Amino acid sequence: MDISCAFATSLQTPEHIAIADSLGYRRAWAYDSPALYPDVWAMLYAAAERTERIALGPGVLVPSLRHPMTNAAAIAGLCAIAPGRVVVAVGSGFTGRHALGQRPMKWRDVRRYVEVLRALLAGEVAEWEGAPIKMLHGPGFAAARPIDVPILIGANGPLGTEVAKAVGDGIFAAAVPNERAEGWQALLMYGTVLEDGEDGSSPRVVDAAGHALAVRFHAMYERQGADGVRRYPGGEAWVRSVEAAPADQRHLAVHEGHMVTLNEHDREAVADAATIIRKLTLTGSRAEIRDRVAAYAEQGVTEIAYQPAGSDIPRELEAFMSAVGS
Numbered sequence: 001m002d003i004s005c006a007f008a009t010s011l012q013t014p015e016h017i018a019i020a021d022s023l024g025y026r027r028a029w030a031y032d033s034p035a036l037y038p039d040v041w042a043m044l045y046a047a048a049e050r051t052e053r054i055a056l057g058p059g060v061l062v063p064s065l066r067h068p069m070t071n072a073a074a075i076a077g078l079c080a081i082a083p084g085r086v087v088v089a090v091g092s093g094f095t096g097r098h099a100l101g102q103r104p105m106k107w108r109d110v111r112r113y114v115e116v117l118r119a120l121l122a123g124e125v126a127e128w129e130g131a132p133i134k135m136l137h138g139p140g141f142a143a144a145r146p147i148d149v150p151i152l153i154g155a156n157g158p159l160g161t162e163v164a165k166a167v168g169d170g171i172f173a174a175a176v177p178n179e180r181a182e183g184w185q186a187l188l189m190y191g192t193v194l195e196d197g198e199d200g201s202s203p204r205v206v207d208a209a210g211h212a213l214a215v216r217f218h219a220m221y222e223r224q225g226a227d228g229v230r231r232y233p234g235g236e237a238w239v240r241s242v243e244a245a246p247a248d249q250r251h252l253a254v255h256e257g258h259m260v261t262l263n264e265h266d267r268e269a270v271a272d273a274a275t276i277i278r279k280l281t282l283t284g285s286r287a288e289i290r291d292r293v294a295a296y297a298e299q300g301v302t303e304i305a306y307q308p309a310g311s312d313i314p315r316e317l318e319a320f321m322s323a324v325g326s
Contacts (some may be wrong), residue, residue, distance in 0.1 A: 001293065001294075001296075001297045001301070001302065001303065001304065001324075002026040002186075002302060002303040002304070003024075003025060003026055003303075003304055003306070003320075003321065003324055003325060004025055004026045004027035004029065004303055004304065004305045004306070005017075005025045005028050005305065005306050005307070005308065005317060006029040006030070006059060006188055006305040006306065006307040007028065007030050007031065007307065007308075008031050008036070008037060008211075008258070008259040008260045008307065008309065009030040009031050009032070009033075009037040009038060009040050010037065010038065010043075010260075011038055011043075012313070013030060013043045013047065014043055014046035014049075014050050016308075016313050016314070016317070017047040017050065017051060017054065017056070018047065018050040018051055019314050019317055019318075020054060021050075021052065021053055021054040023317055023318060023325075024321060025317070026054070026055065026303070027054065027056070027057065027186075027303070027305070028054050028055070028057075029057055029058070029059030029087075029089065029172075029186075029305050030044055030047075030056075030057070030058055030059065031058075031059065031095075031259065032058045032059075032060065032061050032065065032096055033062075033095045033096040033099060033258070034065060034096070035095075035096075035099035035100055035255070036256075036259075036260070040058045040061075041058070041074040041077075044056050044057070044058065044078055045077070045081060048078060048081045048082040048085070049081070053085075054085070055085045055087050056082055056086060056087070057086055057087035057088050057149075058089065059087075059089035059152070059172055059186075059188070059305065060090055060091035060096075060152075060154035061088065061090045061091070062090075062091060062092070062096035062097060062105070063090065063105060063113035064093065064097065064102075064105055064109075065096060067128070068113055068116045068120060068126075068128055068133075069120065069128075069135070071117060072117055072120040073135070073137065073142060075117075075121060075147065075149060076121065076135065076137060076142035076145075076147055077143075079142075079143035079147055080143040083143070086149045088149055088151045089153070089154050089172040090110065090114055090117075090151060090153060090154065090168075091153065091154025091160070091172070092105040092106075092107060092110050092154070092160065093105055094174075094219070095218070095258045095259070098218075098254070098255055099251060099252070099258070100251075101251045107160055107162075107163050110163055111163045111166060111167055114153070114163075114167045114168070115167055116128055117151070118151070118167070120133070120134070120135050121145065121146065121148070122145060122146040122147070122148075123135065123145030123146050150169040150170070151167075151168055151169055152164070152168055152169060152170045152171060152184065152186060153167070153168035153170075153171055154171075154172040154173075154174070155171050155172070155173065156174060156175075156178050158180060161178060161180040161181065164181070165182070169183075169184060170183055170184025170185060170186065170302075171184070171185045171186070172186045172188065172305070173185060173187050173188065173301075174187075174188040175188065175189070175216075177296060177300060177301050179299070179300070182300075184302050185301050185302050185303065186303040186304075186305050187296060187301045187303065187304055188305045188307060189281075189304055189305070189306055189307070190209065190211065190212035190259075190282060190306070190307045190309065191209045191277075191281035191282035191283035191284075191289075192204075192208035192209045192281075192283050192308075192310070192316060193283075193284075193286055193289060193316075193319035193320055193322075193323050194283065194284060194285050196285075200274075200275070200277055200278040200283060200284075201274035201275055201277060204310075205274075205277060205283065206262075206270060206274055206277070207310040207311055208308070208310035208311075208312070208316055209277050209281050209283050209309070209310075210261075210262050210266070210270055210274070210277070211257070211258075211259050211261055211309045212277070212280070212281040212283075212309070213270070213276070213277050213280055213281065214258075214262055214263070215258065215259055216232070216280055217232065217235065217238050217266065217273075218254050220232075221239075221242065221254055222254070226239045226243070232269075232273060232276070233269075233272040233273045234268070234269030234270065234271065237268040237269050237272070238265055238266065238268055238269035240268075241264070241265040241268040241269075242254055242265045259307065259309065260309060282306070286319075286322065289320070289323045289324060290324050293324050304324070306320050308320065
């Protein structure tokens with residue numbers, strides 16, 4: 001089992017990745033959601049300059065946000081700065097699109113994008129928007145082609161899994177293992193390691209893991225509507241708060257602070273919902289977390305991508321690695 005980390009990309013992410021490098025994390029993934037976070041490539045480039053060993057990559061890129069040449073050039077540049085350390089994950093879009101008021105992309109379009117991206121990195125001529133395109137970067141402008149980087153597909157469902165099998169090197173799943181995955185499966189998880197005697201709904205735990213509870217509400221609301229959220233403790237209060245926002249701006253209300261902190265609507269629910277943080281997140285004692293990671297391995301997960309959050313991310317990185325690093 002590889003122990004990696006993931007970050008809701010911030011201006012402090014390069015330094016946090018440097019800490020993760022010193023702690024022995026295998027890879028560092030950074031989220032790509034321009035409505036919420038700084039440019040993922042800028043932060044990964046800065047992290048590359050601060051690190052020597054840890055692998056680096058966006059997780060996950062959303063194809064509709066950039067022309068394939070833009071991502072190909074970014075990958076090639078990062079490969080030149082951090083050779084042998086670049087990984088990429090591509091998906092159909094969750095917050096990267098929902099926060100812009102859009103639904104996830106169609107999987108056939110994701111597949112086509114990855115095919116073109118691979119062709120460009122191989123140094124081939126590809127077609128996009130009816131025109132042939134090719135990376136024309138000379139020495140000193142990008143890594144030499146062909147460039148071979150692992151590309152995972154962010155998928156939990158059957159359609160995304162088929163795309164992963166067709167054009168990916170593995171799967172980047174979120175919150176629950178993808179039972180259809182074969183081979184490399186990175187599982188994105190969030191939560192916090194409890195101190196001895198610490199309550200699972202204490203202010204520190206809510207600070208470090210409350211975002212993971214909130215994202216469950218965000219996802220359920222986008223995929224199942226209000227009734228999907230109401231079945232959770234605190235869900236009724238959350239729905240009432242969100243739906244007070246104008247309908248055409250509700251996606252802004254839902255996703256503010258996503259994967260970083262509790263927004264004003266999340267805080268309406270946390271008093272009741274905090275009691276289920278341990279159930280819905282990777283939160284527990286060191287022994288409990290170690291046992292859960294071992295169980296994920298038995299389910300076919302080959303990599304845990306742990307996302308620390310809250311006001312003390314270095315503490316979260318250190319505590320998680322101390323729990324599972326052996």
